[in-house]
Amino acid sequence: MKKKVDLIGVQVDCGASKVGASIGPVAIRIAGICEGIRKLGYELEDKGDIIQPKGGASSEKLRNHESVISTCKSLYESTLISLEQEAFPIAIGGDHSLAAGSISATLKHHKGKVGVIWIDAHGDWNDDKITETGNMHGMSFSAVCGHGPDVMVDYGQGPVYADVTKCVQIGGRDIDAEEAKKMKAAGLNVFAIDTIDKLGMQEVMKRAIEIASNGTDGIHLSFDIDSLTPEAAPGTGTKVHSGLTIREAFLAVEMLHESGKLLSMDMVEVNPILDISNKTAKLASELVLSALGKVVY
Template identity: 40%
Template sequence: MSASFVPGATPARTVRLIGAPTDIGAGARGASMGPEALRVAGIAEMFTRRGLTVHDTGNLHGPNNPCLPPQGGYRHLDEVVAWNQAVHDAVHTALAAGELPVLLGGDHSLGIGSISAVARHCRATGRALRVLWLDAHADFNTHDITPSGNLHGMPVACLCGDGPSALVSMAGHVPAIAASSLRQIGIRSVDEGERHRVREAGLEVYDMRYIDEVGMRAAMDKALAGLDDHTHLHVSFDVDFLDPEIAPGVGTTVPGGPTYREAQLCMEMIADTGRVASLDIVELNPALDVRNRTAQVAVELVESLFGKSTLMRDRG
């Protein structure tokens, strides 16, 4: 563990919950119900148990899902832009107020607005940015290689400067983030054209093959290396990161993901840094869930992300 890490050092602060009830960027309907499922699973109460003040601002508003086919390689581009602008503004407001924004999604296209706001804040405050992208998918498609046109498969590409101008420029700087600031963890579903682009961009990817070979601890040691007091750590947690055996309530399940224990270790190691400053929880689809099980698992893991630990021995 790096000497700059401060185990269990998540400081007392205010968490701002921001609901974004839309599945506008997804192929399957239902992620729009994700924010309420997380609330029902007790996310606000969990943060209170962790000693944090909770400010639930309710849900943002945006256009309905028109369920139209893609145009020019994008489905619902105008609507996705509107939702992401609303997310950007809400996240940026929370950061400016000294609060920790937690985006309750909603599909993962919303990560464009959320991370664009974080990147804008980091540039204004002179902080470095590290983004941990916990996901089964690389989300690095573009309009000319996407098999579906769904924008929840393109947020990383947009953040790295490749996408429609309204999304690419949302942070006030193009690209919003450098590819070198991103670490992708748990990846196991990548389209062939997307695979080439990921390699070309030099994204740092700890896929399931790598995790199988070296273990979650070694993968996270690498993903977290180099963090210091001047780094803003953003976690973008797509619930399909988890194996569908423990998290069936997502629209794009991919077998072979992290087990509960692997995911908990991942979250605990992130918590050990004491650097988490913003969070997305996305792609939860209650329409495909069983008795809100996936939302409950997500809340349990986020509690580990904010300091709940299974560790009984002394660190050393």
């Protein structure tokens, strides 16, 4: 892994149904992520925060779309600069709509040769046609794979889309019916929570890493903290019961580090308003550090 890390905060929550994730980057920094990265021996540049614009156009099927797209475009530009400077970019958020920007940049830089591992309780494969809520944090995975909405990833740069056969969803347990049909039709690789129960997290991650790294330059990890069970991560806006255990989550990021394939990553949906004593932000920080190589022994 590259020895220079760029940390990019993204203060966005207008892609979600609840406010609060916009202050997630502040909470994750308070939890010690910067000190932890430096302690691991990396050169760290904290690039500060991208802040969602206030107001802007909205619609029933694409809520707050002008603000969401503007934020994603800013993250795209910042992430692309990091990659061009041979740094490892980490986006901390912030709702999951931001991944449309970070992943688009990684795909552009690597000419599409990027696998995506998306660890999340949700599929995030909705679009403006099938969405039940209009919340754009539920559309970003679909968008980066070229299955819409294109406005989330097309900033005039000529978007490069991910190859769905190199993309993996892990931990899904709250996926809309039409969304699931769309994911299956597209050929997305899915290891839902019941599959993790049957195979175990080690085997799931082994298979996921093989899928996402086969024929690619490496992997972008997009990690939604709501993938964990709510008892472990209460500070998030779309909690779903019976998620990943803390150890399953750590095993996932530890194996990704050991693979040597990580190119970039997101840590999203930390909502301090809903948290208890910054518990979820601390967990998010530690998961990022483990993805960078922090070990127990």
